[in-house]
Amino acid sequence: MLAGSLLVASFVIFGALYLAPGSALAALSGGRALPAASIAILDQRYHLNAPFLAQYWYWLDNAVHGNLGISITLRENVSTLIGNRIWTTAGLVLYASLIICVLGIGLGVLAGLRPGWLDTSALVTTAVTAAIPSFVASIVLLLVFAVKLGWFPALATGGGGFRTDVKTFTLPAVALALSSLAIVARVTRAAIREEADKEHVQTAISRGIPPRQVISRHILRNAAIPITTVSAITVASLIAVSAVVETAFSMNGIGAYLVQAAQSKDLAVVQGISLVLVTAFVVVNLLADVLYAVLDPRVKLGTKAS
């Protein structure tokens, strides 16, 4: 399934950009007129005269071996260019995922277990924050915490030791996490509430099992499946949205680079980054499936969790 999706996805990525207007030769030469000998060399090196499927095969074969072609604007290996930027994006997404899992699930569990003012205020707050897009969150966080309070730097350049990195990455990570955090909290709260109302929990309570054990063994364990589902979906969605946050904070990650490459029609870069992002997206979803099997013995790997 994993390999299948990736193969089809890579075909879509290559095919879509193959259709892009403008000849590949003009893109390689930068629009300059070339002598016939150079054209022949380029044709041979990039298989420009080969049929579409053959070209796809050459591209895929190279991609699997870590060669994603050459950027026409920077004249460098796409793999190197991606390698220089990927840790910024990976760090940002991981940091945001951590925030979502700790605060989102934590808030949801608290609100679910304690009806009352905490629950009500959590519901209202998350309804609002769920609707705040990452680019709006970015400018508001910049305004409040970088410009007005000066707690965090406004430009997240990175590269100054772990503590500095955590500081520079905090605002972007919060901006990236905010709306997903709210959604995860809401789904967690609903799952906890639904599980707590079930008969087996009432039975456990009436049998005198201590509340702590009822919560951890009966409520949390059963609510873990929907919580994992929504966490995995939202964490996977961060991978693409990171482009927006990186652009807002002028970060040097692959998301922002993808947008620049799309604007300058640097096809090899767009193909390469798209392939990396789609792979990451599919792998996160696969990890979620593995987690289901760990959490719920009824789920067998390879079948869909319902």
Next chain:
Amino acid sequence: MSRGLMNKGKLGVAGNASAVVLGVAVLAAVAGPRLAPDNPTLPNLQIAWVGPMAGHLLGFDFEGRDVLSRLLAGAQSSMLGPLVVVALAMAGGAVFALTAAWRRGATDAVISSGLDVLFAFPGILLAVLATTVFGAGLTAAAVALAIAYLPYVARVLRSGALRERNQPYVQALEVQGVSVTRICLRHVLPNMSRIFVAQATVLFGYAMVDLAAISFLGLGVQPPAANWGVMISENEPGILQGYPLPALAAGVCVVAVVIAVNVLGERLLDKAVR
């Protein structure tokens, strides 16, 4: 839709407030450019970043254009774009869902696994790919988003269509020799209207955020045309320079409409499921 919205009292305070917000946004989208007091695209650099004053309640943006006028003019592309995305995704999703539910077997399997592959493409990534191929602009981005949303829509509608498919009334119509297209268009889809409208409303919120993000990235609506996403991106330098109002005003517009749509969508979804 009309029945759901007109049922006063059932929407509650939040619901009524959302309906008002959405009403204002729709009005701005329809009549915005005519309501705008100033020219929304004519720059006047001498009054760049000038703050609010009488007659210009939200001040001027980075090129000295009236922010309120630009918000009103920008409502059109900001609201119409998501509407197109929703219309395309719902129409495509309905066709796939009904075909899968009717043919079942191999056709259903092919459609379902084809849509599963699309799941691997986040909406924003597909939109970036589309704008690379066709050039930056709202059309390419909107079509790409609609395709990215297809699997989600089709999955929800397919289960609804399967439920209707097994109803006795469908069999009765089939026995009478009514054509499949007619059964679907005249009987099945109207019966699915609640879940259809609820799904479309929820989707509108997502489409609005994603399209605004694409315009924010510079791949959607192109300046100097007015658009809420574009306004946030072009006025972002003002945040660091101490003139946050133009960017914030556009951000508030996006958030207000998305909250309103989410609240209404949730109410409609509750009714559709009940």
